[in-house]
Amino acid sequence: MQSARDIDLVNELRAQPDEMEWLEFKANNADPEMIGLRCSALSNAARMVGRETAFMLWGIEDGSHRVMGTSFRPESEKIGKQPLQLWLAQRLQPSIAFTFREISHPDGRVVLLEIPAATGAPVCFNGTPYIRIGSATPKLTDYPERYQALIDRMRPYRWEGGIARQYVSGDDVLALLDYSQYFRLTKQPLPDNRQGIFEKLVADRLVAKDVGERWNITNLGAILFANRLSEFDDGISRKAIRFVAYEGKTRATTVKHRHDGQKGYAVGFEGLVAYLNDLQPKNEHIGAALRESHSMFPELAIRELVANAMIHQDMTITGAGPLIELFSDRMEISNPGIPLVQTDRMVDLPPRSRNEALASLMRRMNFCEEQGSGLDKVIELVELHQLPAPWFRAENHATQVVLYGPRMFADMSPDERVRACYFHAVFKFLSGDKMKNATLCARLGIASKNAAQASAVIKHAQEANLIRVADPEHPRAGYVPGWA
Structure with missing residues (x-):
């Protein structure tokens, strides 16, 4: 396949009217x-x-631009005793x-040198950056306006734009990607012809035109819409979402369920959330007339946290993807890569995503909240259900969120109580209000006659510099986060 693509590539480059800034013939x-x-x-x-x-x-x-053949053999060229490359x-x-x-072109032997465009900094040879102007190659520093333009156009590498599958036919693209789901989820009518389908896929950078009437499937297209992630190489297939359910509170207990995702994130998201919701423990409550069963964790909170794990993972870490683990008392959702904001500020600060195109498309498809509001919603749901505060932590090049099942105040550890106090203060602050002893009592299920217990938690949170008095001259005005 590669030789066929290379021949098509050579022919396409030969078809250029002349040498270009990014193309030279020898x-x-x-x-x-x-x-x-x-x-x-x-x-x-090329970057310019x-x-x-x-x-x-x-x-x-x-x-x-006729193929004339060449005697140049890069593999055998040496400079002194060093190989050319x-x-x-x-x-x-x-x-x-x-x-x-x-x-091995049909008309003669061709050598092709493929050179990636500059990304983080201008590319230098022997310490000097050069630029292409017409057929000349002067020093870039002799043209300060071009140097500045190049700096402006360089940007960090975006994983989503990388190629997951190269030089595939249109039929293979439509077989590898669930394009009908793409149109359904983005609420676009399905075009009645192939050209219309590919125009939309290209517009959302899911595929890109290659040479010889072939196509490239981007990492973004594959990770979101693959019918089977295993049909792509390890850079994609190993990022499938894994789920493990344990019988008890530790990983040493029996594994009850194990599932390795096969579909792209967008194609499989709704089924995954439904699967998690069905498997999570249920708590029974007796209402006025009927016994009602409620899930241990709010479905919308799971939905948001799973979507965040997909969106904010570091895609450049190989061999790893999101992991969801369900224990008898909690759910842990992990993704590769440390967060780009401090874990104790993940609720109030706007999110910073490594994968902006992925995040944007996931939001368009309503898989998560608008930017900056998703984790607020998680905290709100946790408080509404009076669950222990979630734990956001970063360790071993990974980010993890722990959702805890229902627990009485007496059964919470001191750290859990302080964490609940902090996030309650954050939630109140973001709502334009302030935390008070009475609101914390309601949050933690503390009876008003035991308000001293809430006061003790507030004191510990203050000592940890997590919260402070909103107005030192009026201590009863309430509390705000320490950073406010």
């Missing part, structure tokens, strides 16, 4: 200094014009993943 010139300088110039120029890749080709006649890699900074490929 016959047999194998001068290493020239190659290194061109790598810098083409990489920087909004391309992700630049190319050099040997064996193509300049002008006519190692020599280049040592002199290009920041390091870029350039690749040489020898292509």
Whole structure:
């Protein structure tokens, strides 16, 4: 497949009217200094014009773009005792993943050098950045306006735009992705022709045009809409959501249920939430006439936290994805990557996502709350159901949220009581109100005659600098978070 794609790629590059800022043709010139300088110039120029890749080709006649063949063999070229590719890699900074490929084109042997566009900083050769202007390759520093433009156009690498499956037919795209679910979830009518379908998929960056009438499926398209994640490589398949249910309170107890997700996040989300809701423990309450069964954890809280684990994970950590563990007294939801905001400020500060395109599309499909309001809703639901406060923590390059089942105040640990006090103060503050002894009593289920217990919790939270008196001159005015 790769050889067929490479031939199509060569033909598409030959079809360009002339050499471009990101494209150069050579016959047999194998001068290493020239190659290194061109790598810098083409990489920087590609970013300037909004391309992700630049190319050099040997064996193509300049002008006519006819395949003439080449004697250049990058694998056997040496500078002193060093292989050419190692020599280049040592002199290009920041390091870029350039690749040489020898292509057996029907009209002759071609060598293709594929050069990624600059991302974090201008690419330098021997400490100097170069740029492509027409057919010239001057120093970038000689053109300060271009240097500034390049800096402005560089951005951090976005995992969503990476390629999950390359050079696939249109039929394969439609077989690998559940495109009908994409249209249903985004509330768009399903087009009655293939061209209309692909126009929408391209617009949302789920697929991108490749060469030779083929397509690339992006990481975003695969992780959200794959019919089966296992049909993609480990970079996608290992990010499937895993679920484990234990019989008791520890991982040493018997595993009752285990499920490894197969569908893309968007395709499988509704089924996953329903599955979790069915399996979680139920508590029975006797109403006026009937015995009612209620889930231990609010479904909307689970929905929001699972969506957050999907959205905010560090996709660059390989071999790991979201993990949901259900114990007899709690649910733990983990994702790879430490949070980008402090764990005790995750409720009030706007979220920072590594995966902005993924987050935006998930919100469009109503899988989670509008930006900045999701965890507020979780705290509100936890308080409404009088559950212990959730625990947000970061450890071992992962983020974890623990939802606890119902627990009486007497059964809570001191840390759990203080955490509940802090989040209650945060919730009140975000609602334009202040926490008071009476509101904390109601939150923790403390009888008014035992209000001293709430006062003790407030004192411990103050000592931990988690809360403070809202107005020191009027102590009875209430309490606010320590950062307020």
